[in-house]
Amino acid sequence: MKKVLVGLMAALGLALGQQQVTLFWSGAITGPTSETGAPYGAGIEDYCRHMVRSIPGVVLNCVVRDDRYDNATTQRLFEEAVDRFKIPIYLGYSTGGMLQMKALVQELKIVTMPASNHVGLIDPPNGDYFFIPVSTYSEQVVALLEYVAKQKKGAKVALVVHPSPFGRAPVEDARKAAQRLGLQIVDVQEVGGGNLDNTALLRRFEAAGVEFVVHQNVAGPVANILKDTRRLGLSGKMRHLGAVYTGGVDLISLAGEAAEGFLWASPYYTPQEDTPGIRLQKELVSRFGRPASYAENHNYTAGMLAAAIAVEAIKRAQERFKRVTNETVYQAIVGMNGPNAFRPGLAVSTKQGIEVDFTKSERTGAEGLRILEVKGGRFVPITEPFTSLLFRQVHYGQ
Amino acid sequence: MRNPWAQTGNYRTSYRQDTSIFATHRELVSLLLFLGFLLVLPQFLSRTQVFILDLILVYSVAVLGLNITTGYAGLINIGQAAFMGVGAYTAALLAPQGLPFWLVIPLGGLVAAFFGFLVGIPSLRVKHLYLAMATLAFQVVFEWAVGHMPLLKQGGAMDMPRASFFGYEAGFRNHFHFWYYASLFTLVLLALFFRNLLRTRYGRALVAVRDNDRAADAMGMDPGRTKLFAFALGAFYAGVAGVLYAYLSRAVVIEDYVFAHSVKYLAMAIVGGLGTLVGSFLGPLFLVLLDVNMESLSNLIKALGFSVAGVDVASALRPLAFGLIIVLFLMFEPRGLYNWWRLVRSYFRTWPFKY
Numbered sequence: 001m002k003k004v005l006v007g008l009m010a011a012l013g014l015a016l017g018q019q020q021v022t023l024f025w026s027g028a029i030t031g032p033t034s035e036t037g038a039p040y041g042a043g044i045e046d047y048c049r050h051m052v053r054s055i056p057g058v059v060l061n062c063v064v065r066d067d068r069y070d071n072a073t074t075q076r077l078f079e080e081a082v083d084r085f086k087i088p089i090y091l092g093y094s095t096g097g098m099l100q101m102k103a104l105v106q107e108l109k110i111v112t113m114p115a116s117n118h119v120g121l122i123d124p125p126n127g128d129y130f131f132i133p134v135s136t137y138s139e140q141v142v143a144l145l146e147y148v149a150k151q152k153k154g155a156k157v158a159l160v161v162h163p164s165p166f167g168r169a170p171v172e173d174a175r176k177a178a179q180r181l182g183l184q185i186v187d188v189q190e191v192g193g194g195n196l197d198n199t200a201l202l203r204r205f206e207a208a209g210v211e212f213v214v215h216q217n218v219a220g221p222v223a224n225i226l227k228d229t230r231r232l233g234l235s236g237k238m239r240h241l242g243a244v245y246t247g248g249v250d251l252i253s254l255a256g257e258a259a260e261g262f263l264w265a266s267p268y269y270t271p272q273e274d275t276p277g278i279r280l281q282k283e284l285v286s287r288f289g290r291p292a293s294y295a296e297n298h299n300y301t302a303g304m305l306a307a308a309i310a311v312e313a314i315k316r317a318q319e320r321f322k323r324v325t326n327e328t329v330y331q332a333i334v335g336m337n338g339p340n341a342f343r344p345g346l347a348v349s350t351k352q353g354i355e356v357d358f359t360k361s362e363r364t365g366a367e368g369l370r371i372l373e374v375k376g377g378r379f380v381p382i383t384e385p386f387t388s389l390l391f392r393q394v395h396y397g398q
Numbered sequence: 399m400r401n402p403w404a405q406t407g408n409y410r411t412s413y414r415q416d417t418s419i420f421a422t423h424r425e426l427v428s429l430l431l432f433l434g435f436l437l438v439l440p441q442f443l444s445r446t447q448v449f450i451l452d453l454i455l456v457y458s459v460a461v462l463g464l465n466i467t468t469g470y471a472g473l474i475n476i477g478q479a480a481f482m483g484v485g486a487y488t489a490a491l492l493a494p495q496g497l498p499f500w501l502v503i504p505l506g507g508l509v510a511a512f513f514g515f516l517v518g519i520p521s522l523r524v525k526h527l528y529l530a531m532a533t534l535a536f537q538v539v540f541e542w543a544v545g546h547m548p549l550l551k552q553g554g555a556m557d558m559p560r561a562s563f564f565g566y567e568a569g570f571r572n573h574f575h576f577w578y579y580a581s582l583f584t585l586v587l588l589a590l591f592f593r594n595l596l597r598t599r600y601g602r603a604l605v606a607v608r609d610n611d612r613a614a615d616a617m618g619m620d621p622g623r624t625k626l627f628a629f630a631l632g633a634f635y636a637g638v639a640g641v642l643y644a645y646l647s648r649a650v651v652i653e654d655y656v657f658a659h660s661v662k663y664l665a666m667a668i669v670g671g672l673g674t675l676v677g678s679f680l681g682p683l684f685l686v687l688l689d690v691n692m693e694s695l696s697n698l699i700k701a702l703g704f705s706v707a708g709v710d711v712a713s714a715l716r717p718l719a720f721g722l723i724i725v726l727f728l729m730f731e732p733r734g735l736y737n738w739w740r741l742v743r744s745y746f747r748t749w750p751f752k753y
Contacts, residue, residue: 030714030716030717031717065693065697066693066696066716068716068717069653071647071651071653071654072453072647072654073689073693075449075647076446076449076450079445079446079449079574080446083444083445083446094653096553096554096555096651096652096653096654097651097653099554099555099649099651100555100647100648100649100651101648101649102555102557102649103557103648103649104570104648107569107570108570120554120555125557126557163541163542163545164545164553164652164653165551165552165553165554165555165651165652165653168545168552168553168554190545
């Protein structure tokens, strides 16, 4: 039945002289990390539906699938998308699933844009066709360490990371960066979901004189640590900071008042800011009947950004080459720089005024980020947008 | 003498006949026909459908192993995914050195068997839930160890090289077909071994120790050695499945060998029927196809925009169906799908008679 419908749609598209292009995403709508995956997928689907007939000569077919954070399902859905929909670009999700598919993506030469910001995805070998929409986890954590170094020289820092490749991604670069910044990383602990009592962890940090705790995790475990910090009366002794998936409205709703003072490295505009992207987010959430909380959810913003980049690449491929294939989309996305940089109004710009750009060698999109602090129950920017210069030195030796 | 082709039941008159692999000629022929069907089946399927078959075959190997340890020997094992992981990581270390896949597969199994032997040692002193805790401990230690070993990329992806066999290389287009036939061959080999196991004194010792280890001891069997043998053999099967899975998924990442997957294999063994050969195939077949069909159904529900009181029915359907199936089987058919298979087979074998 489905095949018949797809065939009919394709035939109809051809009859109207339009190419049908499938924008395909698979990720965790249910299962582990679905608190991130569900709004992320909704952001992609809604943006795609919004833009379905926006490209002359192209009709977008928006397909969103749930892989339940299961790598075998991710692989099956990807292969199905390649065979059945002839996708020119693939929007992916988890760190493990994407790392597993690197060689396959390289072989098929299909531009792949994951939700994971693991630097290993764009590093060689087999990273040429991976494009990360924002800065990497490593860059976000190094940026946080740079901020810490400005606050206090020689500060004692602890890292708390998720027990997975996602969590461990920035640890090595963080150690190198801390050394150059004169910071002391006194402890690295792995904490996953279900950390209902963090007394031992926090007392250990207290004994070691930890002043700053940098998190690379999802919001749930961080919220529990923040609540325990407050319960143990340690809020004045140590400050908590986190990379992009630690923060957002989820953290505030989970941690409540304990979230006050939390520092967050984020490339996205906040819901309170009036930008074209954020206005569109609120409109789409309302138009497509999503939960009202999605209007303030940065994971929805992240999904929209990934979809926006993909749609823009398809549009430019169509304009420049008059056909949309994996090769033309690749050429379009690596040409998205300088005067051709993309500005969807969802992420902050760098000092050079660039919001999203890519080249063949620089495959991170929105490289600008800000530090935001929870004040009065919402995240407020406390720095101007910046990029971490130190990250490039420690990771690439530039 | 009765005509063996017209035989409608088991008329065994000797011990030799009682231990035969195939009870009737029809059983042998139907198996050969079924194997012939499996050999040509991928030619009629899409690549992704063949991938689903690959998963069923690989999971079947792992569940066969679990049926030796838990089904035959009665030793609860909730660390089967970790044993698979040992095989997979062995493959990830050995295969890039240029070893052919047909050598890596048994080597992965042997390394896993060694770990199975070690994990089995507590089974000499503890039983039941306490033993389950010991295997759970191995699962946790395995995940922690991989996560902290730079040699294993701390759980990140370790790429597997492409396999080739007499110049025939597994590329993008034929990858799943290549591993279908490799997995099918391995599964048939291991299933035959499994079937033969019960015909040996080692196999009978497993069942005897499961039913009453003191009685087995009194009858001259060594319960300790038998339990270690069960763990090592079950882990060998898991290790082989791990190697196959590593090649199939093109890279090894820790997320494929975590506790949730151990629970999945245990669920497959229960749904299929613990301690049965056919159940080892039916369990993975049923749960994998259930998952795929629930996915299609949830996509359909989503397309129709159906929701109950704001609940995303489409997304909730798959995990709900999985949990419900396990509970229903435990409640109403604890002998698993094997029992249904037995009833259907019995009906056709005795037809036109009732029994």
